[in-house]
Amino acid sequence: MPAEPPIDTPKHLFEAYELLASGPTRPIAGGTDVMVAITGELGPIPERMLDLSRIEELRGISLEADGLVLGARTTYTEIRRSALCREHLPALVEAAGTIGAAQIQNRGTLGGNIANASPAGDTLPILLAADARILVGGQRGEREIKALDYFVAYRKTALEPDELILHVRFPLPGGRQLRFRKVGTRRAQAISKVVVALGWQDGPRGWSDVRVALGSVAATPIRAAGTEAVLEGARPTPEVADRAAETLAGELQPIDDVRSTADYRRAVSARVLHRLLRDAGGW
């Protein structure tokens, strides 16, 4: 192991903000991504590091008037065990259960998944499908970023270098439905080949606010606007499902990489969506 960079361990957010403003530093929470990246083998070792493990303001799961709020340091295990998450966001609980394995789920955090912004990040399509809002803060103040605006380009986000992710707010409109499916190479410790999250609001005139979000099929987690348009105002009938699957396959432009192929990703994204629609339609 190469020499350790100096590490600051603030207890309060304002201290963390000061440190972030004073120069480049690499925040670390659960460390499940950072520890792999900082060995010096895959890139430069950070000059300084910012340990978030003592900042209690980043923890906690609470039900508020405008949604379920999860602190950035909420671990996947906490999500899986949280009665609030199970009740209000079962799809997120399901996603948390597909990440790494028990050890990773004990250490890894929701905020870390968002900061790392891997196109394969397993929780990220849920954020997109749920219209989640990411609250970030720094010495310049706090601001809320829509999940859709957060993922800018390949591993590039709207987070500024002097900002921290504070919490994530999931709006909980009544009747909102969310579904999730991850396809990976094996049943644990697998980076996804395809992640699909589907959100909708059921109403007398069909589905509304339909969200089709995907991971591992583009340079960032994405929403499939064309497919959403097919489903908006429709009902999950066989004909609609066929059309949605075809539209999705047409609008995705995945790549061949070390985990899977473009053809598979395209077809399986469509097939998984088809299955989710079939289940929703009960046919």
Added chain:
Amino acid sequence: MPTRTLTPGTDVLDRALVVDPGQRVPGRASGFPLRREGPAKLTGAAKYTDDLVFPGAWFGTTIRSSEARATLRAIELDPDVDWSKVVVATAADIPGENIVSSIKDDQPLLVPIGGEIRHVAEPVALLAAPDRETLRRLRGRIRLVTEPLEPVFDPELSDHVFAEYDVKHGDPSAAFAEADLVLEGEYRVGHQEQLYIENNAMIAVPGEDGGIVIHGSMQCPYYVHNALKRALQLTSVQARVIQEETGGGFGGKEEFPSVLALHASLLALKAKRPVRMIYERHEDIVATTKRHPAVVRHRTGFAKDGTLVAQDIEVVMDGGAYCTLTPVVLSRGVLHAGGPYRCPNVRLRGRATRTNTAPNGAFRGFGAPQTEFAAEMQMNRAAELLGISPAEIRRRNVYVLGDTTPTGQLLRESVAGEEVLELALGASLFERVRERTRREAAQRTGSGTIPTGPLRTGNERRATGIGLALAWHGAGFTGSGEVHLASVASVELAAEGRIRVLTANTEMGQGTKTVFPQMVATELGVPVDWVEYAPQDTAEVLDSGPTVASRTVMVVGKLVILAARRLKETIEGRSNGVPFHEAFRDDAREHGATRIDQKFEPYPGVVFDDATYMGDAYPAYGWAAAVATVEVDLDTCEVQVVDVIAVDDVGKVIHPILCEGQVEGGTLQAVGYATIEEMKLDKGRYLNDRLATYLIPTALDAPHIRSILVEAPYSGSPHGAKGVGELPMDVGAPAVVAAIHDATGVWIHDLPATPEKILAARHGERAPAAVGPGKAA
């Protein structure tokens, strides 16, 4: 230097001498001794090479090529660096021959200036420094000046042949003309990484006599010993090799450790201090040997009733950049290529060639899993075409006593193909389950709910399938290998009354340290704890051959048993018939140490002609059958191997728990080979060269494995044992792929049978193309 202490046998007189299976005795597992090294491993007290402390030791690293093929023009050291504070070694520093001693002597320790770089990550120079930080900083300041050459990646296009075999039996062309069904097939298998838990690791300590002491992780101390003597011009005494606790090998620590030991030694000699070379996972995956990729082509003739009448099989293996053990791997692959089936007319051709990828080498199964996968695919496809059951076609053709193999070997004894087959069929209720899976498949089709297009799902989410495979595995070394090895193993009554087993055979998790004392204790009639297992240190033990080829229990075990018997006779002779266990302490006091060295004698009646490739290819064969049950997700084509019945004939079970452990581990490794393990390459570079990208099954992916052990003893061994380690590796993959076919209706001809390939096959699309360099998400 760490001090090495032996664990003295504890004086527990009241323990049973030999414990029957199933009998519960404290300190025993189901009546058999617990693993010797188990407690130390479980408590973390076991010291692996990286745990050893050598004061003043430096850290070493390897400077590697980045090109697949090039001429090395120069090695440039950055003039801004003070190189006097570290040590750099190149080919010019090698005192002896610049050769990693193996079959063909074609592999240099380090590419010399003017020499040819033949693969990505080939060692070119070595660097040692007092600390890792300096090492990390300076390794990038050494620049290789090269001139690129045109690389070759397709083994079929390579004109450099490492080995070729051609075996003919009967008259295949005439038989094909009369066959009712002639089936052709082409099968491909890729690299597989051993992925032992402990990476390769070596520490070289220079001695006062100008020699070297090696402490390291390895399977074969004497392979390393020979390599040191040759390249470093050392005498047998100056070169000393000590195997430390070894965290798995699977063949990956058969020949490769010689390379690393030589590198560490070169640096240690130049730095005049101990040098540690401990690979990290990435380097271990990039630089060390893998299972040989292969293309196997079959043309098979059958009579209507499924009787095999002719086989024409061509095997092409990718040896990688250097020969290593390729000729022997190919030889085993070719000899097993027909599968465990009687066939009067056979042509077996094999060719292994050089390509510009890292050298391939030993891996559990040693060529047989590649060719037996193809043979079993062919058998299962033929059964389907002939409309007979996969079980029935095997019953009709499996070798029985008195049959003759393609090399003209008469199977005189220890033939258990039928037995393992019937046991596997019975335990799995194969025919009944298959009837059900076929009915379910028919319903899926008949009801019109089968997906009509690649983007639609059907009513059913999952399909179950069951698959069968059968295999044989030659026990011990191929052909006259054992005769050339001429192994020696010893049992000693030391002066202090200690009983010691001395062999060069290593513990790497499979149980050598436990079963050898167990076997000797049984012979001598003493508690197993009284028998010590001497360290695998070339200064202490003779060369009992490598720990490979599932030969340890069969071949070396025989030597150990015979030595123990001779020791018992000697002591009881001197004590006028007082039994050994009462006489040995007095004998040691009176006569001092008595050591019996037992030398290998050829198995009686076993003759193989290396020139004509005819005769007894192996003294005996182990037999294995597997029935796999899979569930395939019909939406995504993900495969879950739910259950495997593994039936293995090992001749004689010495330690049921360790034996089952081998079957379970080998089965899981085969499941990985069948479903997910895949080394993807781009221009000779491994693309998935980390644990995040080279995936093997986790505990959650592991099927429920039921192992059934069969004993068809071999008379050439006093205990009858034939070896177990490799058998399960031969059958797992074809059983899983047959089960995938049963579930989905598609045959996957190329391993691994990934969801990408299954989905493409189900919807009649082109198979996924070889992957190019992409942005890994």
